[in-house]
Amino acid sequence: MTFPVVGMVGGGQLARMTHEAGIPLGIRFKLLSDTPQDSAAQVVGDVVVGDYRDLDTLRDFARGCDVITFDHEHVPTEHLRALEADGIPVRPGPDALVHAQDKGVMRAKLDAIGVPCPRHRIVSDPQDVAAFAAEGDGFPVVLKTVRGGYDGKGVWVVDSVEEAAEPFRAGVPVLAEEKVDFVRELAANVVRSPHGQAVAYPVVESRQVDGVCDTVVAPAPGLDEALALRAEEMALNIAKELGVVGHLAVELFQTRDGRILVNELAMRPHNSGHWSMDGAVTSQFANHVRAVLDLPLGDPRPRAKWTVMVNVLGGDYPDMYSAYLHCMARDPQLKIHMYGKDVKPGRKVGHVNTYGDDLDDVLERARHAAGYLRGTITE
Amino acid sequence: MTFPVVGMVGGGQLARMTHEAGIPLGIRFKLLSDTPQDSAAQVVGDVVVGDYRDLDTLRDFARGCDVITFDHEHVPTEHLRALEADGIPVRPGPDALVHAQDKGVMRAKLDAIGVPCPRHRIVSDPQDVAAFAAEGDGFPVVLKTVRGGYDGKGVWVVDSVEEAAEPFRAGVPVLAEEKVDFVRELAANVVRSPHGQAVAYPVVESRQVDGVCDTVVAPAPGLDEALALRAEEMALNIAKELGVVGHLAVELFQTRDGRILVNELAMRPHNSGHWSMDGAVTSQFANHVRAVLDLPLGDPRPRAKWTVMVNVLGGDYPDMYSAYLHCMARDPQLKIHMYGKDVKPGRKVGHVNTYGDDLDDVLERARHAAGYLRGTITE
Numbered sequence: 032m033t034f035p036v037v038g039m040v041g042g043g044q045l046a047r048m049t050h051e052a053g054i055p056l057g058i059r060f061k062l063l064s065d066t067p068q069d070s071a072a073q074v075v076g077d078v079v080v081g082d083y084r085d086l087d088t089l090r091d092f093a094r095g096c097d098v099i100t101f102d103h104e105h106v107p108t109e110h111l112r113a114l115e116a117d118g119i120p121v122r123p124g125p126d127a128l129v130h131a132q133d134k135g136v137m138r139a140k141l142d143a144i145g146v147p148c149p150r151h152r153i154v155s156d157p158q159d160v161a162a163f164a165a166e167g168d169g170f171p172v173v174l175k176t177v178r179g180g181y182d183g184k185g186v187w188v189v190d191s192v193e194e195a196a197e198p199f200r201a202g203v204p205v206l207a208e209e210k211v212d213f214v215r216e217l218a219a220n221v222v223r224s225p226h227g228q229a230v231a232y233p234v235v236e237s238r239q240v241d242g243v244c245d246t247v248v249a250p251a252p253g254l255d256e257a258l259a260l261r262a263e264e265m266a267l268n269i270a271k272e273l274g275v276v277g278h279l280a281v282e283l284f285q286t287r288d289g290r291i292l293v294n295e296l297a298m299r300p301h302n303s304g305h306w307s308m309d310g311a312v313t314s315q316f317a318n319h320v321r322a323v324l325d326l327p328l329g330d331p332r333p334r335a336k337w338t339v340m341v342n343v344l345g346g347d348y349p350d351m352y353s354a355y356l357h358c359m360a361r362d363p364q365l366k367i368h369m370y371g372k373d374v375k376p377g378r379k380v381g382h383v384n385t386y387g388d389d390l391d392d393v394l395e396r397a398r399h400a401a402g403y404l405r406g407t408i409t410e
Numbered sequence: 411m412t413f414p415v416v417g418m419v420g421g422g423q424l425a426r427m428t429h430e431a432g433i434p435l436g437i438r439f440k441l442l443s444d445t446p447q448d449s450a451a452q453v454v455g456d457v458v459v460g461d462y463r464d465l466d467t468l469r470d471f472a473r474g475c476d477v478i479t480f481d482h483e484h485v486p487t488e489h490l491r492a493l494e495a496d497g498i499p500v501r502p503g504p505d506a507l508v509h510a511q512d513k514g515v516m517r518a519k520l521d522a523i524g525v526p527c528p529r530h531r532i533v534s535d536p537q538d539v540a541a542f543a544a545e546g547d548g549f550p551v552v553l554k555t556v557r558g559g560y561d562g563k564g565v566w567v568v569d570s571v572e573e574a575a576e577p578f579r580a581g582v583p584v585l586a587e588e589k590v591d592f593v594r595e596l597a598a599n600v601v602r603s604p605h606g607q608a609v610a611y612p613v614v615e616s617r618q619v620d621g622v623c624d625t626v627v628a629p630a631p632g633l634d635e636a637l638a639l640r641a642e643e644m645a646l647n648i649a650k651e652l653g654v655v656g657h658l659a660v661e662l663f664q665t666r667d668g669r670i671l672v673n674e675l676a677m678r679p680h681n682s683g684h685w686s687m688d689g690a691v692t693s694q695f696a697n698h699v700r701a702v703l704d705l706p707l708g709d710p711r712p713r714a715k716w717t718v719m720v721n722v723l724g725g726d727y728p729d730m731y732s733a734y735l736h737c738m739a740r741d742p743q744l745k746i747h748m749y750g751k752d753v754k755p756g757r758k759v760g761h762v763n764t765y766g767d768d769l770d771d772v773l774e775r776a777r778h779a780a781g782y783l784r785g786t787i788t789e
Contacts, residue, residue, distance in 0.1 A: 034731050034750070057731070074429075074439070076454055326735065326738055327739040329742050334713065349412075359708070363709040364708070369436030371413070
């Protein structure tokens with residue numbers, strides 16, 4: 032057999048769903064997981080348990096892999112360079128990935144290539160935050176540690192110089208950004224391959240609750256066609272300019288005055304693309320696998336007029352399996368995706384997808400199922 | 411976690427694709443495989459290598475499983491009864507499965523419940539075959555060993571008493587059947603759960619080459635609506651009367667005079683249902699998993715006007731991966747499903763699915779891809 036081995040670093044749900052997408056292609060999948068209980072480790076055959084921060088572990092793991100890709104963006108840049116020096120293709124490569132690891136580097140690069148961003152600069156202390164605020168419309172100001180944040184962690188919205196002290200306690204550089212007066216959040220998902228082919232998924236609307244993605248609607252309802260096209264082109268351009276290989280999610284603010292500004296970048300399959308598993312001809316996971324193997328990409332177009340994804344967060348009831356009876360009986364078209372993770376309050380443990388012609392119906396079905404699984408709806 | 415463990419006996423491609431379908435449901439999957447290289451064993455985390463014909467092996471395997479199901483129909487009935495006596499649900503159960511294991515039992519049961527079959531009876535020797543022929547329209551006659559045949563193996567079409575000797579050499583009972591003058595072959599796929607819920611997939615046309623399934627078109631083109639409904643009802647009735655739990659494939663002959671006769675039964679996901687992976691709201695594999703767990707079943711309706719499946723058989727070129735470049739670039743909507751099996755001439759190593767509104771186009775795309783992967787098309 033000449034089928035390649037894809038080495039996946041990280042055992043989370045993105046790795047789990049990438050494995051699922053690789054099975055039909057006959058791709059052999061090797062996983063580096065923190066524990067044997069991680070989401071992906073439960074369903075993959077070839078699992079190495081080890082610490083991705085240890086170079087020797089990474090090197091041992093990479094031996095026999097045809098390409099290395101990632102469930103997360105936390106692998107140290109110098110380790111990725113070492114793997115490349117060993118002759119192992121790393122996709123996305125360290126020069127691209129740094130833009131998803133370091134928000135300071137990301138903002139500087141997006142400025143350099145002319146991509147519109149919220150007003151921003153690196154700040155040195157609370158007084159500097161006050162100065163940054165005064166340079167614009169004043170407080171509130173958004174502060175972010177340049178590394179390590181996700182799902183609202185490592186992000187603060189501060190209203191005063193006193194509140195600005197907290198982000199500096201970790202001793203890492205802090206980025207200040209204007210708090211954008213946005214109408215809604217959008218996401219432009221694209222996939223790019225080493226030979227430069229790229230595909231763009233329809234721009235989606237992403238609704239957050241407490242800083243965590245809650246609902247994604249594909250395509251974004253009522254989005255002006257020209258603006259949608261501009262967002263797709265922007266994401267394709269960022270992928271090209273940053274040398275991304277694989278999936279790139281560009282999280283966007285749509286402002287009241289009709290602009291789109293880049294909020295965050297993620298270089299891996301992304302929560303805003305989970306709808307594609309049931310709603311697109313080719314899912315983001317299948318296209319990520321194809322991209323890192325430099326295979327021609329699949330059609331990203333939607334299969335339904337509307338697809339809605341709602342995340343399933345952990346609630347008070349640990350037993351989500353019992354809820355299947357109600358959810359499946361109520362909606363035979365419902366698509367459940369559970370990650371095999373223990374239920375903890377607020378933890379993302381799965382998502383549901385629904386699709387159809389009537390957006391209100393599709394939204395209601397997804398929200399009902401996610402709420403019932405979580406335990407916030409009991410009817 | 412309260413998620414159940416499904417024990418799958420047999421490591422072939424049906425087990426592989428059932429695992430794939432179980433991942434999104436958070437189902438834990440345990441595999442009993444002949445070798446660590448079997449199709450499913452390559453992609454499942456929890457694999458026991460052992461011989462399903464050995465009762466102790468089966469019993470050890472079944473410990474910790476919430477339900478046992480199958481990739482094939484070869485597990486001895488007495489072993490299944492022993493597992494049930496141990497308190498392990500076996501789905502489908504031995505009383506149902508015997509109808510897929512023994513063609514004599516199957517024919518007797520279908521006669522008893524009034525399902526139309528080709529003229530048939532158990533024959534004792536070549537002279538008895540000649541008598542069977544004389545009772546009808548003479549030779550040719552179809553002879554089948556009552557156990558162990560598949561994909562044309564264990565089946566003979568004989569034109570004379572001399573040719574009728576071969577099937578008796580194995581010393582197992584032989585079933586004689588009239589050679590039906592059929593227009594085409596159809597298949598009615600249904601899934602039934604322990605609490606008696608059942609769903610029917612649209613009736614498909616199945617085209618065989620050399621006794622092996624080559625192409626499936628869903629739904630069967632030009633099939634009279636009343637006849638389609640009758641075939642679905644027939645399959646649902648067989649599932650109920652035989653007590654099937656899980657997927658049941660009913661292979662049918664459509665005769666020149668507008669009747670449908672049952673050819674074969676299979677109690678597991680089936681080649682004639684592979685189209686459902688990309689062409690139906692819920693695939694046969696997902697519904698099989700839901701059925702054996704007694705979960706409500708998913709919507710079996712098609713997502714496209716036409717879906718075509720073409721099997722990929724092994725040809726002269728062992729390297730099918732290289733063919734991906736051409737196939738994926740030519741058709742970005744193509745769905746490839748490879749089984750991780752070594753290429754041997756004539757061996758089923760994968761299938762492709764295509765879908766769309768124009769049947770000629772959908773057929774051409776699937777045939778081209780399958781032919782290119784096999785190596786019979788080189789353009």
